[in-house]
Amino acid sequence: MIAPGMKKVWYHCGHCGSLFKEKFGVDEGRHCAVCDQKPGTGIWPARTEAPAEVHREVPAFDRRGESVEDTGRRAVRRKRQKNIMLRVVMIWTFLMLLAVGVHYHFIENKQEDAQLETVAGRMIEGTLADERIALLNQVLPECHQALGGFLAAGTPEARNQFVADPIETASKMASFYRDNPLPNVDLRQLQRVAQDVILVGGEWMVETRWKEKEGQVFDAVFRRDAGSWKLDWEHFSRYSEFPWALFLAGEGPDTAHFRLLVRQLLAGSEKERSGARLSVVMMAPEFGNPTATGVESPEFVIHRRSDEGLLLERAFEARSENTRLFGRKLPPMENEGLARVNVRVRREETGGVRKFFLEQVIACHWIDSPEVGYDLTRLKDDLFGN
Numbered sequence: 001m002i003a004p005g006m007k008k009v010w011y012h013c014g015h016c017g018s019l020f021k022e023k024f025g026v027d028e029g030r031h032c033a034v035c036d037q038k039p040g041t042g043i044w045p046a047r048t049e050a051p052a053e054v055h056r057e058v059p060a061f062d063r064r065g066e067s068v069e070d071t072g073r074r075a076v077r078r079k080r081q082k083n084i085m086l087r088v089v090m091i092w093t094f095l096m097l098l099a100v101g102v103h104y105h106f107i108e109n110k111q112e113d114a115q116l117e118t119v120a121g122r123m124i125e126g127t128l129a130d131e132r133i134a135l136l137n138q139v140l141p142e143c144h145q146a147l148g149g150f151l152a153a154g155t156p157e158a159r160n161q162f163v164a165d166p167i168e169t170a171s172k173m174a175s176f177y178r179d180n181p182l183p184n185v186d187l188r189q190l191q192r193v194a195q196d197v198i199l200v201g202g203e204w205m206v207e208t209r210w211k212e213k214e215g216q217v218f219d220a221v222f223r224r225d226a227g228s229w230k231l232d233w234e235h236f237s238r239y240s241e242f243p244w245a246l247f248l249a250g251e252g253p254d255t256a257h258f259r260l261l262v263r264q265l266l267a268g269s270e271k272e273r274s275g276a277r278l279s280v281v282m283m284a285p286e287f288g289n290p291t292a293t294g295v296e297s298p299e300f301v302i303h304r305r306s307d308e309g310l311l312l313e314r315a316f317e318a319r320s321e322n323t324r325l326f327g328r329k330l331p332p333m334e335n336e337g338l339a340r341v342n343v344r345v346r347r348e349e350t351g352g353v354r355k356f357f358l359e360q361v362i363a364c365h366w367i368d369s370p371e372v373g374y375d376l377t378r379l380k381d382d383l384f385g386n
Helices: 068-125 129-152 156-160 166-179 233-237 244-248 307-321 376-384
Strands: 008-012 019-023 190-200 203-212 217-225 228-231 255-264 277-285 293-296 300-303 338-350 353-363
Touching: 129 190, 129 203, 129 217, 129 228, 156 166, 166 233, 217 233, 244 255, 244 277, 244 293, 255 307, 277 307, 277 338, 300 307, 300 353, 307 338, 307 353, 307 376
Parallel strands: none
Antiparallel strands: 008 019, 190 203, 203 217, 217 228, 255 277, 255 338, 277 293, 277 300, 338 353
């Protein structure tokens, strides 16, 4: 304990922040040796000996020309900045977790696709029947669910969730069922009678055959869409932009695309059969009865060396050879001589005479795919000997 008046000690000035040495004790007349003002409160003394170096310490808000209120607002701003940074970190963490989840989901789908490709590729070679059966057993329950859900649904919106590419299909489905009835199939009497895996333009699909006890027979193709197996609706419905019979009668648009059956008209002599022109007729399929056909079109005369002629002639050759597209093992459903085509047809009427022209063979099958079915470049090379 230091007695008053016995020793000098260091004081701290509350005005300028300087240190000065005075006698220890209460002294109302004490002034700061630096700013010459009363130092304010108290007895600071911190030590009885002078420090090695004495610096004039001035509060930060004095040095910067800021007030205490300004300093308080800065603290609030700093707190807000910390909150913003915290939110940024949380959002970044959420996005990273989301990215990881999507990545793993993508990897799972890729692994499943790779497994499907490997097994299905061997299956087409006919070497691994057990793996073929295992693969079909794995995907067929989803195919059953898609077909059953579609047939049981009461509205277009409900049916749409069971088909592949639902957004693109929705408008087509709505317009199609305005002119065509929904297939009347009793699910309690429906059974699957055949199935296979096919490769369509690099995409693996499942082809199935179905039979109702009352006699309806039809096929359905399923494809992977958004991680699950969905119905290829355009193939299933034999989708056409307009009813074929009405189009032949002169109604509807002048040009439309159709899924039809085509048959070659064979002339009598060998010379006529191998001439420069190919004569065909086309007809609409009947759902549930593949051996029946609707109204036949007038005769289409097509140049054999045109793109359309080359594709149709190859389709007729494959039909006569009993060979099928995409490595299919299931036999054709239609009568001999009939081939499935997806075509664009134009109608003209002049002076009361109605004529039809085949504008394009879109595909030599009914599956919704950009794959034509046959390599047109190779067909041309074979024709001209290149």
